[in-house]
Amino acid sequence: xxxxxxxxxxxxxxxxxxxxxxxxxxxxxxxxxxxxxxxxxxxxxxxxxxxxxxxxxxxxxxxxxxxxxxxxxxxxxxxxxxxxxxxxxxxxxxxxxxxxxxxxxxxxxxxxxxxxxxxxxxxxxxxxxxxxxxxxxxxxxxxxxxxxxxxxxxxxxxxxxxxxxxxxxxxxxxxxxxxxxxxxxxxxxxxxxxxxxxxxxxxxxxxxxxxxxxxxxxxxxxxxxxxxxxxxxxxxxxxxxxxxxxxxxxxxxxxxxxxxxxxxxxxxxxxxxxxxxxxxxxxxxxxxxxxxxxxxxxxxxxxxxxxxxxxxxxxxxxxxxxxxxxxxxxxxxxxxxxxxxxxxxxxxxxxxxxxxxxxxxxxxxxxxxxxxx
Numbered sequence: 001x002x003x004x005x006x007x008x009x010x011x012x013x014x015x016x017x018x019x020x021x022x023x024x025x026x027x028x029x030x031x032x033x034x035x036x037x038x039x040x041x042x043x044x045x046x047x048x049x050x051x052x053x054x055x056x057x058x059x060x061x062x063x064x065x066x067x068x069x070x071x072x073x074x075x076x077x078x079x080x081x082x083x084x085x086x087x088x089x090x091x092x093x094x095x096x097x098x099x100x101x102x103x104x105x106x107x108x109x110x111x112x113x114x115x116x117x118x119x120x121x122x123x124x125x126x127x128x129x130x131x132x133x134x135x136x137x138x139x140x141x142x143x144x145x146x147x148x149x150x151x152x153x154x155x156x157x158x159x160x161x162x163x164x165x166x167x168x169x170x171x172x173x174x175x176x177x178x179x180x181x182x183x184x185x186x187x188x189x190x191x192x193x194x195x196x197x198x199x200x201x202x203x204x205x206x207x208x209x210x211x212x213x214x215x216x217x218x219x220x221x222x223x224x225x226x227x228x229x230x231x232x233x234x235x236x237x238x239x240x241x242x243x244x245x246x247x248x249x250x251x252x253x254x255x256x257x258x259x260x261x262x263x264x265x266x267x268x269x270x271x272x273x274x275x276x277x278x279x280x281x282x283x284x285x286x287x288x289x290x291x292x293x294x295x296x297x298x299x300x301x302x303x304x305x306x307x308x309x310x311x312x313x314x315x316x317x318x319x320x321x322x323x324x325x326x327x328x329x330x331x332x333x334x335x336x337x338x339x340x341x342x343x344x345x346x347x348x349x350x351x352x353x354x355x356x357x358x359x360x361x362x363x364x365x366x367x368x369x370x371x372x373x
Contacts, residue, residue, distance in 0.1 A: 001098055003118050004055030009094050010111070012087045013080060021046035024053045030079040031115060032070040040066035064122035073112055073142050080108030106143075113139040140179040140193060148179060148195035151223050156197040158204070158216065163197040180205060182216045194220050225325075293357045315358045333359075 007027060014023045025041045032040060041049065044063060051057045080091065092107040102110045116139060149165060156163045165177035178201035179193055186192040194216060196204065204212065301308050318339060322332045333355065340351040
């Protein structure tokens with residue numbers, strides 16, 4: 001993709017005017033620091049900027065380097081996401097030609113990465129180290145940073161460094177890390193990414209031995225396994241409707257909930273017979289709350305506030321993800337409860353009740369359902 005192609009794709013955000021210097025300045029402002037005294041476009045004439053926009057000339061290396069020096073990736077993503085749904089949908093459709101995985105939710109991130117690629121190509125930064133450094137510093141940190149910080153508990157794990165990767169004072173918290181690919185040939189996937197302090201990241205990318213790479217790969221595996229089900233579950237998005245169900249549970253007096261004659265047979269079948277505490281907890285939760293929760297879900301479905309089938313699939317995905325990490329039922333159940341607590345900020349008791357509901361619905365733990373009403 002050339003710069004003028006990217007410029008034209010961004011027209012739904014920039015405006016309907018023909019290519020001109022004003023629109024190009026606005027585009028550059030979207031991806032550079034808002035609080036900087038330096039304007040990369042300041043020394044560019046309007047005619048020059050217009051020629052960049054309409055493709056009559058390529059971006060000059062000096063101009064591209066000036067933009068790179070003032071990059072603020074998050075600013076670009078926020079600028080794209082601030083548009084209305086119609087604009088974002090159109091932008092997503094237009095960018096599919098260059099990245100089939102793009103969706104309205106991530107179009108800002110994908111477009112930003114393509115913009116970075118164009119800038120670095122124009123700047124002439126084509127060394128292997130630069131190719132690794134660029135996405136590490138901007139795109140990869142934006143897309144995977146939070147997940148990787150949880151994984152290494154917020155400290156640089158390389159060779160016992162231990163530096164905090166988030167710096168804070170009384171007013172603000174600032175990210176102090178880069179995300180790198182452990183094996184530059186393996187590509188962009190979470191198992192090949194790790195968050196390090198800028199110093200360790202730069203040293204590793206500049207020069208590392210095969211032993212260093214193996215050490216980092218082993219470290220990554222160790223941290224990944226330690227998180228078990230928790231790591232992957234944090235990435236799963238559950239519809240907001242489940243928070244509404246939990247909110248009702250949270251504020252409703254248990255005495256007001258009708259206890260129907262419901263025998264939770266499938267719970268008995270699916271939990272190991274010697275796991276008495278887990279079995280007892282789930283039988284109580286299902287017997288007491290199952291009809292009530294089911295009624296709430298049906299109501300929300302009728303009001304088109306949720307899609308129950310989608311929600312069930314997400315819960316099932318959460319269970320399967322947990323099962324890949326451990327076969328111990330207590331650990332699976334607790335990881336799902338803690339995951340639900342994390343995304344809803346509701347009480348543990350309420351989250352246990354909802355997970356028990358999905359145990360009964362056969363989305364969690366496997367066995368034939370034998371319900372008796």
